[in-house]
Amino acid sequence: MSRKLSVLRVGFFLDGYTLKKVNEYYLRHHRYHSRLDFKALKGWVRDYAMRLFGHDGCPIEIESHYYHPYVRFEDRAESPVDSGMDRFEKQLALAGFEVHYNSAENAKRMGPNLQLIEDASLCAYYRRIDALVLLSTQGQYSTLPERLKREGIPTLLLGWNFEYLKGDTPVYWKTDSCLREQSGYYVAMEEVAEMYPPKRFAEKNLFMLPYNPQPANSNIWRAYLQKIMASLDESPACKPDYKKSPAVAGLG
Template sequence: MSSKLSILRVGFFLDGYTLKKVNEYYLKYHRYHARLDFKALKGWVRDYSMKLLGREGCPVEVDAHYYHPYVRHIDRVEPSFGDGQDRLEKQLALAGFEVHYNLATDIDRSGPNMQLIEDAYLCAYYHKIDVLVLLSTQGHFSTLPERLKREGVPMLLLGWNFEYLRGDTPIYWKTDPCLREQSGYYVAMEEVAEKYPPTRSAERNLFMLPYNPQPTDSNIWRTYLQKVMASLDEPRFKEKPRFGKNGYKKSPALARLG
């Protein structure tokens, strides 16, 4: 079988520490005010990998992994409804991501989940993937590209560079230069994001859309109650009803007889 028709196996490894910062930026400080859509992002990675490696039209398998920067909350007796960690896990599961939580030994350390390096290397070592896509900006992973190269697996780095004001404090978020230099391929995702604003009419979105967008000052339930109250104030009959001697309302036929 031709190599162009063989399955392209893509390993997509997402650094949750970086994604948390990226989502915070786009949700609070960017004009989009939206979070990244995991399913759409995975689809973009699939299509871009085919194009990058010259494998358009071939079947693609994307093995997607999300590395959470925090430890899984397993000591709660009754998890609170709508817990953010649970919602995130459900969104990732629906998009086809396997979630990896940080180790309990690193619970006090703020930073990326370093299990990603060994897991990614093992996928390459056992020839489970043809290319690895890493979404991260962290220099902690700068040793990974060289290790993958020894196994004949190229790495595509999805990095982010942006700046914004948090109050009066300027914030600069940059992709680590060493990680970028070591990677075989690099994509500036802040430029890609500008091509896919969150609109309902777009063929492709990278960001989540609100389910039922409403003006900030609207209240559907209040409007409904106002209509109900207004209907109660309206006269129930346009003309005075006609009642018989026994107090019952006459039928239209009897009413004509007087």
């Protein structure tokens, strides 16, 4: 950046629609079989933004926002008591993300939450941020980098490109070319992800642990119970190495 900052203020805006697709890919189709760790991802963004926009001795503050493609549970006809979405949002809160829900009208179209554009623009206008980090692949956000540029705020885009087979059908997920061209900086996150496979005791991870993928039809608990039941059904006297204890032998 052209001017030296006493504190580097970074706005990290995460498109939940893109993240949903990315997590589905890494959980179901990629060899990792894991989801992104929000806290670890935020830490990676902090380090990268510091190298890109900061300078030696400059502290950094990150304002993190997650934009749901869905509406709040309270706005739905039925609200599950203990759902996976509740646990998901707790993970976001623990990582320091402020959660923004989609409007009911936009959620019907099942796409990105476009309120992100207005909120990020306001942050830039009121000088709450010095740089924006946007995690998205969606072309609906392509107007945002130019709007921020007029306010003197650079945009770092974190995009994803991947492909996989869904049954016999190939699926291609690409970062929108217009969004990529409009952003001042771009990182191919699929390449970054390959550098940080989920491992125990690793210095850095981008994915959640524990990493212990099991086949879809495996059931360790059921196998354990079956083994116990088989041992109970088998008469001890039938075992070749069976010996009666002194107490049992005394009973005849």
